[in-house]
Amino acid sequence: MTAKIHSLGGYIHEYQKSIANPEAFWAEVAEDFYWHKRCDKVLEWDFEGPSIKWFSGGKLNITENIFERNLYTIGNQPALIWEPNNPDEQSRTLTYSELYLEVNRFANSLKNLGVLKGDRVAIYMPMIPELTIAMLACARIGAIHSVVFAGFSAASLADRIIDAEAKIVLTADGGFRGEKITPLKNIVDEALQSCPGVETVIVYERTKSNIKMVEGRDIWWHKAIEGQSDECVAEEMDAEDNLFILYTSGSTGKPKGIVHTTAGYMVYSAYTFHNVFQYNAGDIYFCTADIGWITGHSYIVYGPLLNGAQTLMFEGIPTWPDAGRFWDIVDKYKVNQFYTAPTAIRSLLAMGMEHITNKDLSSLKVLGTVGEPINEEAWHWYHDHIGRNRCPIVDTWWQTETGGVMISPLPGIIPTKPSFATLPLPGIQPVIVNEVGKELTGNSVKGNLCMKFPWPGMARTIWGDHDRFRQTYFSTFRNMYFTGDGAQRDEDGYYRILGRVDDVINVSGHRLGTAEIENAINAHPLVNESAVVGYPHSIKGQGIYAFVVCGELSTGGEEGIRKSIKMAVTSMIGPFARPDLIQLVPGLPKTRSGKIMRRILRKVAEGDATNLGDITTLLDEDVVVKIIDGALVEV
Numbered sequence: 001m002t003a004k005i006h007s008l009g010g011y012i013h014e015y016q017k018s019i020a021n022p023e024a025f026w027a028e029v030a031e032d033f034y035w036h037k038r039c040d041k042v043l044e045w046d047f048e049g050p051s052i053k054w055f056s057g058g059k060l061n062i063t064e065n066i067f068e069r070n071l072y073t074i075g076n077q078p079a080l081i082w083e084p085n086n087p088d089e090q091s092r093t094l095t096y097s098e099l100y101l102e103v104n105r106f107a108n109s110l111k112n113l114g115v116l117k118g119d120r121v122a123i124y125m126p127m128i129p130e131l132t133i134a135m136l137a138c139a140r141i142g143a144i145h146s147v148v149f150a151g152f153s154a155a156s157l158a159d160r161i162i163d164a165e166a167k168i169v170l171t172a173d174g175g176f177r178g179e180k181i182t183p184l185k186n187i188v189d190e191a192l193q194s195c196p197g198v199e200t201v202i203v204y205e206r207t208k209s210n211i212k213m214v215e216g217r218d219i220w221w222h223k224a225i226e227g228q229s230d231e232c233v234a235e236e237m238d239a240e241d242n243l244f245i246l247y248t249s250g251s252t253g254k255p256k257g258i259v260h261t262t263a264g265y266m267v268y269s270a271y272t273f274h275n276v277f278q279y280n281a282g283d284i285y286f287c288t289a290d291i292g293w294i295t296g297h298s299y300i301v302y303g304p305l306l307n308g309a310q311t312l313m314f315e316g317i318p319t320w321p322d323a324g325r326f327w328d329i330v331d332k333y334k335v336n337q338f339y340t341a342p343t344a345i346r347s348l349l350a351m352g353m354e355h356i357t358n359k360d361l362s363s364l365k366v367l368g369t370v371g372e373p374i375n376e377e378a379w380h381w382y383h384d385h386i387g388r389n390r391c392p393i394v395d396t397w398w399q400t401e402t403g404g405v406m407i408s409p410l411p412g413i414i415p416t417k418p419s420f421a422t423l424p425l426p427g428i429q430p431v432i433v434n435e436v437g438k439e440l441t442g443n444s445v446k447g448n449l450c451m452k453f454p455w456p457g458m459a460r461t462i463w464g465d466h467d468r469f470r471q472t473y474f475s476t477f478r479n480m481y482f483t484g485d486g487a488q489r490d491e492d493g494y495y496r497i498l499g500r501v502d503d504v505i506n507v508s509g510h511r512l513g514t515a516e517i518e519n520a521i522n523a524h525p526l527v528n529e530s531a532v533v534g535y536p537h538s539i540k541g542q543g544i545y546a547f548v549v550c551g552e553l554s555t556g557g558e559e560g561i562r563k564s565i566k567m568a569v570t571s572m573i574g575p576f577a578r579p580d581l582i583q584l585v586p587g588l589p590k591t592r593s594g595k596i597m598r599r600i601l602r603k604v605a606e607g608d609a610t611n612l613g614d615i616t617t618l619l620d621e622d623v624v625v626k627i628i629d630g631a632l633v634e635v
């Protein structure tokens with residue numbers, strides 16, 4: 001297991017060590033892992049190119065570090081505990097040995113179907129153990145997994161399959177979510193109409209839905225594994241070979257395929273899991289994220305399993321059969337570490353106390369949050385009613401691009417402060433810079449959050465577009481990785497994340513590009529143009545406010561067009577990207593050079609149109625007056 005910090009003094013010591021000599025620090029952490037060959041060079045980097053290489057020359061396989069490294073000691077211990085959507089259905093537990101055999105068997109099935117090292121495998125699956133098995137099977141044979149969140153629409157799935165040039169898709173007939181069934185296989189069928197490159201689809205039978213199997217292309221999971229051996233020699237990978245692609249949203253329309261490589265991601269996800277959750281052997285750890293997002297990759301699958309932990313995977317939703325579902329699970333399995341998103345806390349808080357009071361939550365030791373800023377009210381409710389004033393809260397700040405947690409308290413070690421992510425983990429060198437890239441030193445400063453030194457878990461490129469990688473993260477401020485977030489460092493040197501400073505919004509912890517939503521709205525035949533901004537929302541953190549210019553109204557009138565715009569966004573992206581408020585406007589506020597003045601729209605959406613700031617560059621002030629007059633508020 002990776003090195004663990006036990007005290008504040010230990011943290012300060014490790015942090016200083018990691019800054020004084022980062023290479024020696026990470027080389028020591030990396031020693032805990034199983035390498036076919038140790039690296040020749042710990043770090044080579046250049047933020048201009050950019051080019052970042054960790055543990056160059058090292059040879060390994062990440063799944064050997066989960067299984068072979070641990071099997072002698074913990075083979076018979078649970079690795080994956082799975083709780084189904086329906087509490088009346090049987091749960092499943094796979095020990096390390098059992099999971100190992102399943103991974104090998106499925107790895108052989110993939111090989112048998114022609115999947116080779118370096119091939120991309122698209123995975124569009126519900127939260128079932130086979131999703132974890134599929135990811136690890138890819139890693140076993142050196143194939144690159146690209147998991148697509150099972151809430152994305154057919155069009156979004158197709159975009160991601162095409163961009164990654166995946167030849168194979170893994171899915172299920174359907175997925176259970178509360179009372180609903182998501183028709184995953186039908187969505188795949190629709191997506192594949194525009195993906196001629198896909199030769200094979202493997203389908204796991206989960207919901208027994210009525211689906212069509214395409215002859216010569218589709219194969220049932222249970223048929224694919226039939227007769228396959230449960231021994232599969234792990235592919236020897238270079239440290240910098242790609243492990244996975246995960247798509248995320250940015251300021252421009254097209255999603256970015258964030259690429260993580262093998263050794264650096266392994267070392268970083270394992271090290272951060274161990275320290276941030278202070279996991280001890282035998283603990284039960286429960287992260288409520290979906291594996292379709294980075295939190296699930298790093299902190300349901302890789303981080304915990306690399307530490308020999310017992311990781312709990314939940315198929316369902318927090319509010320079904322009732323709003324006590326998370327707490328029932330905590331009670332049933334005696335969960336020790338619980339990790340969720342502020343949006344879930346806010347929605348459960350609003351449901352009242354009756355779902356909590358009769359649950360035994362005394363097993364909890366550490367509570368975590370991730371994905372968006374947590375407001376003080378939610379923090380206190382979580383602390384008082386879930387943690388019952390005994391459990392430290394780790395407010396973990398990080399991103400798809402960072403691979404693992406960057407700024408977070410260590411529970412019981414670094415004193416917390418509501419809504420502060422507190423201090424950087426060892427190896428992380430955050431800086432706050434002003435608009436022109438000047439570093440703001442000292443405390444009590446506010447600005448753009450950057451990193452001035454690499455860490456092992458950082459993304460290496462955007463799939464197929466290295467120049468976009470450079471432009472997005474390394475060109476705004478010279479020689480720094482720019483996070484896209486604003487942050488404050490307070491008088492104690494603690495970091496508080498203030499939210500995105502770019503055109504990305506965070507809706508219920510889902511990261512969405514406003515341009516992406518605008519593209520979907522603009523595809524509507526009656527829409528001329530649109531602008532989307534975020535506004536404060538009591539449950540979701542941010543809500544989606546769309547200003548839309550229509551040429552004419554159809555027979556359904558304003559209500560009809562609002563409805564059909566929502567439908568268009570659902571079918572182009574997914575239901576989670578549906579605008580909350582749609583205001584039909586005569587025009588958008590633009591500068592003389594034609595740029596949309598989003599600052600003004602943000603103010604209107606926030607309900608604060610009294611102080612619009614400098615509007616002298618506006619082309620047409622009349623449009624703004626009309627927009628303010630027709631502004632919508634949530635009811």
Ligand code: 6R9
Binds near residue numbers: 248369396497
């Ligand atoms: C892990 C994850 C990343 C963006 C990030 C920031 C926001 C994440 C946060 C937080 C405040 C926290 N964010 N954690 N904001 N406090 N503890 O969420 O990755 O989906 O890529 O989103 O989420 O704005 O830039 P991802």
